[in-house]
Amino acid sequence: MCSLPFFGKRFYPMKYLNNPDRLASLLAQLWQGLGVTMSLFGYTLLFSLPLGLVLALMRMSRNKAVRYPVQLFILVMRGTPLILQVFTVYFVLPMIFGTAFERLTAVVIAFVMNYAAYFAEIYRGGVQAVPEGQREAAHVLGFTRGQAFVRIILPQLIKRIVLPVSNEVITLVKDTALVTAVGMVELYRVARNAASTVGSLEPLFIAGAIYLIINAVISFLFDRANRYFAYYQG
C-alpha cells in the first residue's frame, strides 16, 4: 500500500541513495529547480523590503486618503491565502491587461505584494518601538522630518526589526514551493516529479534538506546582523 522509508513489511528499498548515477541526475535537476526557487526568493526580497517601507510610511500617514487604502491593501494581503493571490495575479491580471505575464514575473508580483504587506507591519511596529522622545529631540535640534527619519529613527528601527524580518525571510524560502500551483518547476516541484516517477520519497527528503541548509545560512546571517547591532542599547 504505502511504502514508508525504512518501515513497512519489507525493508524500504532505496532507489536514489544507493544508485550514484540516478542520484547525480536527480541532484542536477534539483540544482536547476533551486535556481528558479532562488530567483523567486531573491526578486521577492529585493522588491518587497523597500516597498514595505513605503507602505509602512503611507500606513502611518496623517492623510486618511493615503492611510486607508494601504490599510485595506495590507488587510487583504495578510488576510487571504498567498496561493490565491498567486492565482489571481497569474490568471486574472492578464484578463484585465490583455497581455500574458511571464510566469516568473507574475509570481514575483504576487509574492512582492504579499511580503511587502508583512514587512510594512514589521516596520510600523519598529517605528512605534522607537521612543517618541527621539523624534522630539531631533525636532528641537532643528532636524527636518526627513533627516530625523534617516539619521535618528531608521538606524534604531533596523535594530528592532532584524529578528521579525528573519522570520519572514525564512518563511519566504518555504513559501516559494507554493508556485507549483501555477505550474512553475522549482525545487519542490522537481523533487515531487522525481518522487512520483520512481515511487520513492527520497527526492522530497533531499529537497527538504536543501531548504533546511538555505535557512540555516539565513539564520546564521541574521544572527550575525543581530549581534552587530548589540553595540548599543536602547
Added chain:
Amino acid sequence: MLSVENIYKRYADNKVLRGVSLKVNQGEVVAVIGPSGSGKSTLLRCLIDLERVDEGRIIVGGETLVDTQAQGYAEKTALRRIILKMGFVFQSFNLFPHFTVLKNVTEAQERVLKRGRQEARDYALQVLGKVGLSDKASEYPYMLSGGQQQRVAIARALAMDPQMLCFDEPTSALDPLLTQEVLRVIKGLAEENRTMLVVTHEMAFAREVADRVVYMQDGVVRCEGTPEEVFSHPEVLAFTSQTPQPE
C-alpha cells in the same frame, strides 16, 4: 528674549493652560515651579513647538512663533529658525542611543547648522569639557550614568549656540546624588549670564539660582517675582511645605 502672551492649551476636556503669560529677559534665569499637572511642562513644550497652543502669542527673540490673533504659526523654515534659538533639555535626556557621546553633540551641528566635520568636533569637545565629560566622547549613552547622560544632553543643546536654554525638569529622572552634578552644571551656565527657563521641582535650586520664580497652578501663573517674594507667598508656602526638601 521670550514673550508668552495669554496662551491656552487643552487636550479634549482637560484645560492644561488657561491664559498663561510669561516674559524672560536677556540674561535672566527664570524658574517655573508648581505642583504636578499645573501645566509647567506643557508651557515649556509649547515654546519649542512640541505642543501647539490653541490660543495666544509666543515671541522668541523678536520673531513670532505663533500668534493666533494674526497669522497663526510661523511657516516651516521660520519655525525651524525660531526653534533653533532655543536649546531644550528633556527630563528623560533623549540622547540618541546609536551615536557615541561625541556624535550626539556633532550630528545636529553638521546636519542642521552645516558646520564642517572638524569644526563640529572641536566645538563638541569644547562643550563636553564644559559639562566635564570630554573623556566620555567615544562612549555610548547606555554606558553613562543618568547624570552624565543629562550633562551630554546639555552639551548637545549648547553646541547649537542657542540664545536661550529651556530645561524641562532636568533632574526629575535622577537620584539625589546625580541631581547635584547636573544642577551644578546648570548653575555654572547661569553664572555665564545665559538666558534660561527652568521647570523644576528643586526648590532650593530655584531659590538659589533663579533671578525670578514663577509659580503655576491649575494652568495659570498664580504668582511671580524674586525668589524671596515667591517663596514667602502663602500659596507657595502651602505647596512647598508639602514637598519634602532635601536640604
